[in-house]
């Protein structure tokens with residue numbers, strides 16, 4: 001393939017920041033670069049999607065990452081979420097990766113703000129939309145590193161740049177297919193397998209809280225993948241420190257989500273018992 005999609009009628013009113021070349025020129029440059037470097041764009045139509053979805057600055061940032069050799073392949077789209085798109089990619093050494101790009105335009109700031117505001121790591125100054133999304137991306141990167149350092153099975157974060165996060169690809173590297181979410185994978189679970197994974201996830205919540213000092217805050221069967229043997233916790237942008245004013249509420253919500261989902265496999269533990277076990281009775285009250 002080797003070509004990004006054409007962009008003949010893409011109209012762009014805005015410049016692209018410090019480099020200040022129009023989008024058409026940028027894409028042309030991108031095309032030449034792709035040819036020169038022999039970058040494989042697995043699916044030109046997918047890249048066309050990128051051109052339509054992302055703003056010029058994001059395309060430019062991607063271009064620079066390809067140019068610097070930090071990304072060597074951009075493959076098909078894996079997911080289009082509320083705030084971000086995820087693509088198959090490869091890092092500079094050809095290691096399979098997931099490329100998560102937060103959309104600056106369509107992101108839902110009202111709900112995101114709540115998770116950022118109470119976090120002493122990121123709450124410094126009022127930010128523009130763009131700065132906010134950059135900080136969010138950095139927060140997801142930092143959270144993934146913290147979680148993994150604590151021993152949680154989550155994607156290894158490779159790097160972030162502006163609103164772009166590159167991390168380990170969790171899936172079949174040959175086909176570029178991501179592992180299924182728990183909600184799909186669980187259809188094949190036996191009761192005892194379900195029960196085992198249930199307890200492992202509760203143990204992860206405890207590890208996250210006590211070793212990584214994090215509450216996931218969006219834990220559910222949607223944000224857990226399953227590789228056929230083990231579960232993998234993903235999507236950590238909203239995870240907060242225990243000091244966050246919403247931390248208790250988020251933790252209880254996470255517990256309830258997990259208990260609801262796993263009640264089909266086993267008698268779930270009491271919400272409050274789990275909470276006390278995770279937090280310790282002195283530390284916080286539900």
Ligand SMILES: Nc1ncnc2c1ncn2[C@@H]1O[C@H](COP(=O)(O)OP(=O)(O)OP(=O)(O)O)[C@@H](O)[C@H]1O
Pocket residue numbers: 078079080081082083084085086097098100155167168169170171178179181222223234235236237
């Ligand atoms: N590291 C990864 N490896 C493989 N697939 C991934 C990886 N990260 C994400 N995905 C795929 O992309 C989907 C969406 O990812 P994620 O949950 O992180 O973002 P999201 O829910 O779209 O985020 P948001 O709702 O904040 O926009 C996942 O369900 C999974 O299918």
Ligand SMILES: [Mg+2]
Pocket residue numbers: 081222223235
């Ligand atoms: Mg998600």
